[in-house]
Amino acid sequence: MPADACKRFSTVRQPGEGWSEWLQFHTPAEAFKPFNFIYMGDRQNDILSLASRSLRQALQSVANPALIVHAGDLVSQRDDLIHDDQWGEWNQAGGYHYAMLPQVVAIGNHEYLGSESRILSPHWNRQFALPDNGVAGLKNTTYFVDYQGVRFIVLDGTAALDMGTLAKQTEWLESRLKNSPARRNIVVNH
Template sequence: MRVSLIVFFMINLCFAYGQSIEKNTPPENLLIPYKAGVVPDRIILSLGSNTESERLINWRTDTTAKEQYIEISEQDGSVDFYKKKLNFKAESKLFVNLQNDSAYYHQIKLHDLEKGKKYSYRVGYEGFWSPWFDFEVESQNGDFQFIYLGDAQNDLLPLWSRVIHNAYKQASNSTMILHVGDLINHSQNDYEWAEWFHAASPIIQKIPQVIVPGNHEYIKDDDGNKLGLSPFWDAHFNFPKNGPSELRNQAYYFDYGNCKFIFLNSNEKLEIQASWLEKILENNEKNWTIIMFHHPVVSGASGRINEGVLKNWKPILDRYQVDLVLQGHDHVYGRGNEVISGLDQWNEYTGTVYVVSVAGRKMYPLGNHPWMQKKAENLQTYQIVTVQKESILFDTYKTNGDLFDSFEIKKLTNGDKQLIERLPQQ
C-alpha cells in the first residue's frame, strides 16, 4: 500500500505544471465547496465486468478519514433493513491536487450480488457516514433501457445539471448512464470536478455510470499537446480492468443481457485498441453490439477530422457489422447509417448507425457532411435507448422533453439491419 501511495502521489506531481495554473484554479466565488471533508463525497456507482453480480463504488474524504468502509444490506422495504448490513473495508489512496489540498480516494468492488434483488449502501466511518443509497441488480432476462449523454464540459451546475436530471426523470428505470467524455473543461481543476459530481448527484449514486475519456480529461501543454490522462480519472472512477494493459481503466467491455458494450479511449494508442477490439468482436456471440468512444469516426461539426479513428477503427466496425456507435466531441447532433470514409478500400455499407450528441452548453457550427440523416446545432439533448430482442429503439430529447429524433434498428433474420424512422418526415 505504501508503494501505491507514493506512485499515485508522484504521478500527480509530474503532471502538475502541464497546464496553466490559472485554468486549473478554482474561481474566487465558490458556488459549492470543492475541498474534501470528513463526510464522504464524490460517491459514484459503476458496473463490474460481470454485470450480473458486481458493482464498483468510489468516494472521497479528507485525510482525517483514511480508513473507510461500506455498509450494504438487502433492501426488504422495512424500516430496519440496515440492521442486517454487511461491512467491508475499502482500498484507499492519497491524492494531492494542484493547490496542495490532500484527500483520500476510496474504492470497493462488490461481488456475489444476486440478480433481481435491491440493495442499500452507505460509505464512511464512525459517525461520518453518507446517506443510504439504493440500487438494483436487474435480472437481464428481457428488454432494458439506458441513457446516453454527450459532452458536458461547461456550465455544469447551471445548464448541464438539468439535462441529466431531466433524462433521469424520464427514464428512472434505466440500467446505466453512458457518458461519452469531456465531463469537465480543465482536467486538473478540482472545482470543475466538484461541479460535475454535484450536478449529477444523487443520480450517480443510484444508477451505474459508464464513462470514456475525452480530450478534456487529458493534461495538455500550452500548445494543446496531450501529456497524459488526468490523475483525477483513476481517483474518481473504477471500471472493468479487461482492456489493453496500457489503457487500464480507460478501455474495457462488458455484456448486459443480449448486448455487448465496448468502450474505447480515442485519445491515444489507437492501433493497440484496434487489435484488442478485433479479438473481442471475433468471439462476440451477443445479438447486439454497441461501442462508445469520444472522437467521431466522421465529424458532424465543420472543419474537424479524426483520421486516426477513421483509419484504425472503422474497418473493424464495418467488418463485424457493429450495430450502434455512440460518440461526442463535436458539440452538435448528428445521426446516420451511411458513414463513408471516402477511402474506397472496404465494404462500408453495413448499416451501422453512428450518433454524435452534446449534453452541455458549448456548441460548434454544424458541418454539411452527407452522412447525417438527422442533424442539429445549438441543441442540448439526452438520449434514451431501449434494447429489445430484435430491435434497438433510440429516442433523442430536447431539454424541454420534446422528442427531436427517433429511430429503430431492426435485426433481420439474415443478420442485416434495417433503419426505421419513427418520426414523421418534416
C-alpha cells in the same frame, strides 16, 4: 431486560457520525433482458447550470434507466491545470443518481492534461473503478462491460489519434466483437 441493554444494541447514529443516506441500486439480470439507458456526451461546459438540467430532464424522460453512458469530456479542464472544481461540479450535478445507477464512462480529450503531453488527469482513476480488461497500456481508459446481454465496449479516441494507439485499439475491438456473447454490442468513444 436491563435498562442499559437497549442502549448497548442500538445502532441509531446521529448525523455527522459516519452514516450516509440510503443508496439503492439494482443488479443486472444474468440473461438478456431489455433495458433503458441514458446517453450523455460533452457535458463539460456550465456543468452545474446546464449539464445538471440535461441530466435531470433525461432522468425524467427515460423510464427506469438501468445505467448512464458518458461519451467523454465530462469536464473541460484545459492546459496543464487540474480542475478539482469541475470534477466537484460533475459529481454535484449527478448527485445521488451517480451512486444509484452504474456509469459507463468513455474518456474524452478534456480528461487529459495538456494538448501536447496528454497526461491522464489524476481525477479519472479516483472517480471511476473500471474493469481491468482493456487494451494493454490503456486499461484505465479502455474496457468492456456486459450488462443484461448487451456488451458496452469503451475506446479511447484521444489515445488512438494523438498517442498512436489506433492499431492496438482496433485489434482489441475486433477481438472483443468476435468473441462477444452479447445479443447487442455498443461501442462508445469520444
